[in-house]
Amino acid sequence: xxxxxxxxxxxxxxxxxxxxxxxxxxxxxxxxxxxxxxxxxxxxxxxxxxxxxxxxxxxxxxxxxxxxxxxxxxxxxxxxxxxxxxxxxxxxxxxxxxxxxxxxxxxxxxxxxxx
Amino acid sequence: xxxxxxxxxxxxxxxxxxxxxxxxxxxxxxxxxxxxxxxxxxxxxxxxxxxxxxxxxxxxxxxxxxxxxxxxxxxxxxxxxxxxxxxxxxxxxxxxxxxxxxxxxxxxxxxxxxx
DNA sequence: CAGTATCCCCAGAGATACTG
DNA sequence: CAGTATCTCTGGGGATACTG
Numbered sequence: 308x309x310x311x312x313x314x315x316x317x318x319x320x321x322x323x324x325x326x327x328x329x330x331x332x333x334x335x336x337x338x339x340x341x342x343x344x345x346x347x348x349x350x351x352x353x354x355x356x357x358x359x360x361x362x363x364x365x366x367x368x369x370x371x372x373x374x375x376x377x378x379x380x381x382x383x384x385x386x387x388x389x390x391x392x393x394x395x396x397x398x399x400x401x402x403x404x405x406x407x408x409x410x411x412x413x414x415x416x417x418x419x420x421x422x
Numbered sequence: 423x424x425x426x427x428x429x430x431x432x433x434x435x436x437x438x439x440x441x442x443x444x445x446x447x448x449x450x451x452x453x454x455x456x457x458x459x460x461x462x463x464x465x466x467x468x469x470x471x472x473x474x475x476x477x478x479x480x481x482x483x484x485x486x487x488x489x490x491x492x493x494x495x496x497x498x499x500x501x502x503x504x505x506x507x508x509x510x511x512x513x514x515x516x517x518x519x520x521x522x523x524x525x526x527x528x529x530x531x532x533x534x535x536x537x
Numbered sequence: 538c539a540g541t542a543t544c545c546c547c548a549g550a551g552a553t554a555c556t557g
Numbered sequence: 558c559a560g561t562a563t564c565t566c567t568g569g570g571g572a573t574a575c576t577g
Contacts, residue, residue: 308529308530308531308532309526309530309531309532310531310532310533310534311522311531311532311533311534312462312464312533312534312535312536313447313515313533313535313536314515314516314518314519314522314533315443315444315447315511315514315515315518316444316464316518317518317519317521317522317533318514318515318517318518318521319443319444319518321518321521323438323440323443325438325549325550328430328434328438329430329431329434332428332430340558340559341558341559341560342558342559347427349427349431352550352551352552353559353560353561354550354551354552354560354561354562355549355550355551357559357560357561358550366525367524367525373559377557377558378558378559379557379558379559379560380558380559381558381559381560388521388524388525391517391520392517394513395510395513395514395517396430398509398510398513399430399433399510400428400429400430400433401429402433402506402507402510403429403430403431403432403433403434403436404429404432405506406432406433406436406503407426407429407432409482409503410481410482410503411424414423415423415424416423416424416425416426417423417424417425417426418425418426418427418428418429418432419425419426419427420427420428421427421428440569440570455538455539456538456539456540457538457539467570467571467572468539468540468541469540469541469542469570469571469572470569470570470571472539472540472541473570488539492538492577493538493539494538494539494540494577495538495539496538496539496540
């Protein structure tokens, strides 16, 4: 039996933590391969990437599709539940952009958009 | 010079981490005293509570008002920037409630709302 | 009551090597 | 390329005691 003290705790239990938010952010945009995520999520180790992906999968937020080929190919995509976070994540990004505008001088911050 | 790779990283830099989300959640609802937060944010230590409050204050999300009286009284409230998270946090809570509905059997979860 | 100062620990995370 | 297995380690965070 899991005990929570408000709905926010539930949400944070599922998408909180050091890496979940960022990984979800990229998988929500479009299906992503493992190596792609490793490149996008700066500084994450192979270990933490796989571990976090397993947790997101176990919680029903993403789906893991494996192609039986050599070399191996795996693609992660959102489930319906995971994709339902998309509008919220968009708001969170907008908020962050606005925060940067208000709280950083132009020469104190740089945003390097990867593709 | 701070480097980010997407707007999401900025947001997570400000409101990510183990305790910030939950503390903000309660302060957004209404001004809160220290002891009140300690009671609401389950399992947080005095040290982490104060430390996190200082970070939120330094990042301009909350304001600390001190009453010069004995015994001391301190009240934390949101700044305009902090309060601008309110609609997003509401969505996050709704999402968590919906997640609980979909992913937990009724006897696997309990939500103890404190006041 | 609110906050500081210490001490200290261990789980979470990094590094490396290896496999199919 | 994707993933596992180990080993290591460090710093985030817990516990405690103390102050104004």
